[in-house]
Every structure is written in structure tokens, then in C-alpha cells.
Amino acid sequence: TGVIRTALHNMDREAREHYSVVIQAKDMAGQVGGLSGSTTVNITLTDVNDNPPRFPQKHYQLYVPESAQVGSAVGKIKANDADTGSNADMKYTIINGDGAGVFSISTDKETREGILSLKKPLNYEKKKSYTLNIEGANTHLDFRFSHLGPFKDVTMLKIIVGDVDEPPLFTMPSYVMEVYENAKIGTAVGTVTAQDPDTANSLVRYFIDHNTEEDRYFTIDASTGTIKTAKTFDREETPWYNITVAASEIDNPGLVSHVPVGVRILDVNDNPPELAREYDVVVCENAKPGQVIQTITATDKDYSANGARFHFSLDEGLALNPNFTLRDNEDNTASILTRRRRYSRTTQDIYYLPVLISDGGVPPLSSSSTLTIRVCACERDGRVRTCHAEAFLSSAGLSTGALIAILLCVVILLAIVVLFITLRRSKKEPLIISEEDVRENVVTYDDEGGGEEDTEAFDITALRNPSAAEELKYRRDVRPEVKPVPRHHPSSSLDSIDVQEFLKQRLAEADLDPSVPPYDSLQTYAYEGHRSEAGSISSLDSATTHSDQDYNYLGDWGPEFKKLAELYGEIESERTT
Numbered sequence: 001t002g003v004i005r006t007a008l009h010n011m012d013r014e015a016r017e018h019y020s021v022v023i024q025a026k027d028m029a030g031q032v033g034g035l036s037g038s039t040t041v042n043i044t045l046t047d048v049n050d051n052p053p054r055f056p057q058k059h060y061q062l063y064v065p066e067s068a069q070v071g072s073a074v075g076k077i078k079a080n081d082a083d084t085g086s087n088a089d090m091k092y093t094i095i096n097g098d099g100a101g102v103f104s105i106s107t108d109k110e111t112r113e114g115i116l117s118l119k120k121p122l123n124y125e126k127k128k129s130y131t132l133n134i135e136g137a138n139t140h141l142d143f144r145f146s147h148l149g150p151f152k153d154v155t156m157l158k159i160i161v162g163d164v165d166e167p168p169l170f171t172m173p174s175y176v177m178e179v180y181e182n183a184k185i186g187t188a189v190g191t192v193t194a195q196d197p198d199t200a201n202s203l204v205r206y207f208i209d210h211n212t213e214e215d216r217y218f219t220i221d222a223s224t225g226t227i228k229t230a231k232t233f234d235r236e237e238t239p240w241y242n243i244t245v246a247a248s249e250i251d252n253p254g255l256v257s258h259v260p261v262g263v264r265i266l267d268v269n270d271n272p273p274e275l276a277r278e279y280d281v282v283v284c285e286n287a288k289p290g291q292v293i294q295t296i297t298a299t300d301k302d303y304s305a306n307g308a309r310f311h312f313s314l315d316e317g318l319a320l321n322p323n324f325t326l327r328d329n330e331d332n333t334a335s336i337l338t339r340r341r342r343y344s345r346t347t348q349d350i351y352y353l354p355v356l357i358s359d360g361g362v363p364p365l366s367s368s369s370t371l372t373i374r375v376c377a378c379e380r381d382g383r384v385r386t387c388h389a390e391a392f393l394s395s396a397g398l399s400t401g402a403l404i405a406i407l408l409c410v411v412i413l414l415a416i417v418v419l420f421i422t423l424r425r426s427k428k429e430p431l432i433i434s435e436e437d438v439r440e441n442v443v444t445y446d447d448e449g450g451g452e453e454d455t456e457a458f459d460i461t462a463l464r465n466p467s468a469a470e471e472l473k474y475r476r477d478v479r480p481e482v483k484p485v486p487r488h489h490p491s492s493s494l495d496s497i498d499v500q501e502f503l504k505q506r507l508a509e510a511d512l513d514p515s516v517p518p519y520d521s522l523q524t525y526a527y528e529g530h531r532s533e534a535g536s537i538s539s540l541d542s543a544t545t546h547s548d549q550d551y552n553y554l555g556d557w558g559p560e561f562k563k564l565a566e567l568y569g570e571i572e573s574e575r576t577t
Contacts, residue, residue, distance in 0.1 A: 014083075021040070053138060054153050061158045064160070066122040079136030092134055093134070103159070127161060165249075170193065171194070174260045174261070181268055275299075293373070295329075295335050297332060309360035313355075314326050352372060
């Protein structure tokens with residue numbers, strides 16, 4: 001069948017892993033003359049866990065400086081195992097020793113080494129060496145070979161702690177100090193302490209890292225570590241300062257350690273109380289005595305222990321206020337009350353009330369504030385309707401809408417006046433130019449005559465022409481109800497007509513005509529008439545005719561006759577002289 005079997009007992013892979021076997025096959029049952037063939041078979045022995053791990057040495061020694069960082073790897077250790085693969089997997093543990101709490105060990109799966117790490121900081125001055133018992137054991141056991149065990153090994157590791165020059169060490173990890181805000185410059189705030197942990201115990205020098213503005217408010221004594229104030233403080237502005245203090249050895253300034261220091265600024269009563277806000281106090285005109293019109297409160301920048309209780313009062317140095325009073329509610333508030341009934345804006349629309357506020361600090365502080373109280377018109381339910389100038393208009397019964405309507409009417413009236421003046425200027429000049437320009441002739445003619453001596457310029461026959469009045473003229477604004485009777489006049493020559501008779505005839509016709517209304521109408525008389533018994537009122541012949549008549553009464557007739565009165569007044573004066 002060609003089965004290959006082992007020929008040796010307990011073959012050891014660790015002694016020899018590979019074998020080569022030549023196999024020959026013959027036919028004819030191996031008789032002479034038969035044919036044969038051969039081949040080579042390579043045999044590899046597989047590994048089993050039949051070799052326990054072993055440390056090359058039973059005692060090891062490791063040097064670790066005291067400056068080693070916690071968590072860092074400080075050394076390696078390895079146990080040898082002749083097996084391979086998973087049969088050689090190892091786990092390392094610290095089974096006992098005084099350094100079990102300071103060091104820890106882990107296994108590197110790739111290299112199968114034990115990695116020794118630092119769990120706690122070392123201090124050469126306190127402990128100079130540690131002893132560890134380290135065990136290395138296989139993790140995969142084959143119970144067929146347990147009789148070859150145990151499959152673990154133990155070794156002892158001694159760790160020597162090396163002395164290193166360390167920076168100074170502060171007695172506390174952090175410091176908190178306090179100082180009052182009114183402390184003078186140079187006041188001691190507190191002291192920090194640091195020592196050289198080395199056996200040499202070198203002297204320590206202190207300083208402040210001035211990296212921030214807060215660090216400049218303090219100074220430190222380089223020898224004693226006493227922190228002092230360098231500036232004045234205001235707790236209301238900055239209540240807390242954080243600084244960093246450094247310490248270094250005088251022999252080795254490069255070794256520096258730092259510690260945080262917090263400085264709390266304590267409060268003193270250095271701020272007087274004041275009103276919490278600007279109050280707009282309003283009193284109604286119909287206010288009653290004892291009525292609360294405003295509740296005020298105060299505030300203090302100091303800490304509540306220095307002035308949480310406020311006291312309100314009126315200034316005792318002033319006379320008793322007849323209008324308003326103040327009541328302290330004893331809960332850090334005060335009420336403003338009226339003293340009398342009825343307030344008038346027309347008499348006084350603004351009142352001023354000085355209020356004195358004091359706190360309960362040590363020493364107590366006080367301040368004076370003045371409240372401005374306005375008098376306003378209010379509804380019956382106390383709601384403010386209006387104040388100041390608007391109130392005066394309301395008392396007169398004029399609202400804003402009424403004012404707008406009045407202004408609009410004034411603008412319209414002004415526009416009408418301007419339009420009237422413009423139209424009047426565009427009209428024709430009147431017959432009488434002014435009161436001063438009073439003339440004898442009422443009608444203005446277009447042609448200029450030749451003067452008083454010119455008697456030929458006017459044709460009297462035009463007045464004697466009866467045909468000018470023959471045509472009957474009706475009023476255009478009134479429709480006649482009775483049809484007029486046509487007039488028939490006998491024809492006559494112009495020379496035979498008597499002007500006086502002609503005018504009488506026309507007058508009678510006008511009086512008897514029912515179609516002519518009894519008001520002014522156009523009538524053409526075309527007759528100058530005979531000389532009146534009263535004489536002529538014309539001044540044409542006044543220069544040559546002397547009369548004893550007194551013309552002073554012309555001055556009483558008005559401005560229309562002023563010019564005439566002046567003319568006759570001059571004639572009268574010349575006559576008397």
C-alpha cells in the first residue's frame with residue numbers, strides 16, 4: 001500500500017525537523033527482469049508543546065532613574081521556549097516582591113517579551129531599590145506532555161533606583177490666599193514653601209511668572225516665598241486673581257517647578273448705595289393725599305455682607321416738603337406718597353424730591369439722589385393721558401386732531417386771500433385811482449380835449465339826436481311779463497325839436513311803461529339842460545368869478561372831496577390876503 005511509518009521512538013522536532021525518504025517500487029514482485037521506479041518523500045515534523053519556557057538567568061538587575069515618568073517602559077525580560085507558534089505563547093506576571101505596587105509587566109505578543117512599566121513615581125531619597133519575582137508561563141498547554149512540565153518558569157529581578165538632581169518640590173499642590181481690597185501696596189498676602197528633594201538640599205529661589213497682567217499685581221520674596229501686593233485692588237472690578245509661582249535651585253537654575261496660587265480679594269464697604277435705575281415718577285392732577293405714586297429700590301456694588309440692608313429717608317437738612325413724603329418699607333424698598341390733594345400743571349409741572357439712601361455696612365455709607373416728579377393728566381382709573389405741553393392743550397379742549405384742522409383752515413384762508421389779491425391785480429384799474437386822486441370829471445375819455453377854451457371839440461348835436469334813444473332797450477337779466485306797446489313818434493326835423501320837451505316826453509314814457517322795472521336802468525336823455533338857479537358847481541369859471549360862499553364844508557365830505565376842498569381852500573386864502 002506504500003504506507004510510510006516512523007521507525008524511531010519519540011522523534012524530536014527541536015532536534016531534527018525535516019527528513020527525506022527515497023521510495024522505490026518494482027513490478028514482477030521484485031523478480032529479476034522486472035521494472036522499477038523511485039521517488040523522494042520530504043517529511044516535516046509538526047511542533048507540539050513539549051518544551052516548557054525557561055529564563056536564561058535566575059537573577060536579573062535593572063537600573064531605573066528616579067526621574068522616570070509614570071507609565072513609561074523601564075525595562076524588558078524574556079523567557080525562552082523551544083516550541084514555535086502558539087505553543088510558544090507566553091504570559092508574564094509579577095507574583096511577589098516589594099515592588100509589585102510600583103511596577104507592572106505586560107507581554108508583547110510579537111516578540112514574546114515581558115515589558116516592565118512604572119506605576120508610581122520613584123524617589124531615590126525614600127527607596128533606593130526594589131525586588132520583583134517574575135513568572136513566565138505558556139498559555140496553550142498539551143496535557144499529553146504534562147509529565148514534562150511544569151510549563152512555566154520564575155526569575156528574580158532587582159531594580160536599582162538611580163539618584164537624579166530634581167527640581168524643588170512645593171509643600172502643597174496649590175495655594176489659596178486672601179487680601180482686603182483696601183490693602184496698601186506692599187501688604188503681605190501669604191507664603192509658599194518649596195524644598196530640594198535631593199540629599200544635597202540646595203537652597204531654593206522663588207519668582208512669579210509675569211505672563212499675564214494679573215501676575216503684575218503681586219511680588220514675591222525670592223528667599224522666603226512671601227507674596228506681597230504691588231498695586232491697589234477693587235473687588236467690584238476683579239474679585240479674584242490667579243498667579244503662578246516658580247521655584248528653582250540656586251545651584252541648578254534650570255530645574256524649575258511651578259505651583260498655582262489663587263488670591264481672593266475681600267470686600268470692604270467702600271461704595272455708597274444708589275438708586276437701582278432712573279425712575280420716571282408721575283403724579284396725577286387728581287391725586288389724593290397719601291397716595292403711593294412710585295416704589296423705589298437701591299443697589300450696592302459691595303458684597304451683600306457690607307450693605308445688604310438699605311435705609312431710605314428725606315434730606316433732614318431741607319425744609320419739610322409740603323407736596324411729597326417718603327416711607328421706608330424696611331425691605332430695601334421705599335414708597336413715594338403725596339401730601340396734598342390736587343396738582344396743577346399750569347402752576348408747576350415738575351417737582352424735585354431729594355432722597356437719602358444709606359447702607360448697613362461698617363462703616364455705613366450714604367448717598368443722595370434726586371427724583372424728578374412730573375405732573376400729568378390722568379384718567380379716572382389712574383392711567384396717564386398726557387403730560388407737559390400736551391396737557392395744556394387738552395385742558396383747553398383742543399386735541400391733536402383739532403389743531404390739525406385749525407391749521408388746515410388757516411392755510412386754506414391764506415390761499416384764498418392770495419388768490420383774491422392776484423385776481424384783483426389782474427383787473428382793470430378803477431376810475432378813481434386813489435383817495436388822493438379825486439377829479440372833477442367822473443368819466444374818463446379816451447381822447448384828450450383841447451382844454452377849457454376849446455368849445456369846438458364837442459358836437460352838441462350828438463346830444464340832440466333823438467334817434468339815439470328811439471330803440472327800446474330791455475334788461476337782459478329780467479324777462480318782461482307784459483309786452484310793451486310800441487312807441488310811435490311823429491317825424492320832425494331836428495331844428496324844430498325842443499330839447500326840454502323831448503326830455504319830458506321820454507321821462508313820461510319811462511314812468512308809464514309797465515315793462516320797465518322800478519330800479520336803475522339805462523336811460524338816454526341826451527340833454528345837458530338849462531342853467532340851474534343854484535348855479536354851476538363847475539370850477540371852470542372859479543378863477544374869474546368871485547363869490548362869498550364858504551367852502552370849508554367840503555372838508556367834511558370825505559376823502560373823495562379832499563382835493564376839491566384844498567383847491568377852494570387856496571382860493572379862499574388868496575381872497576382874504
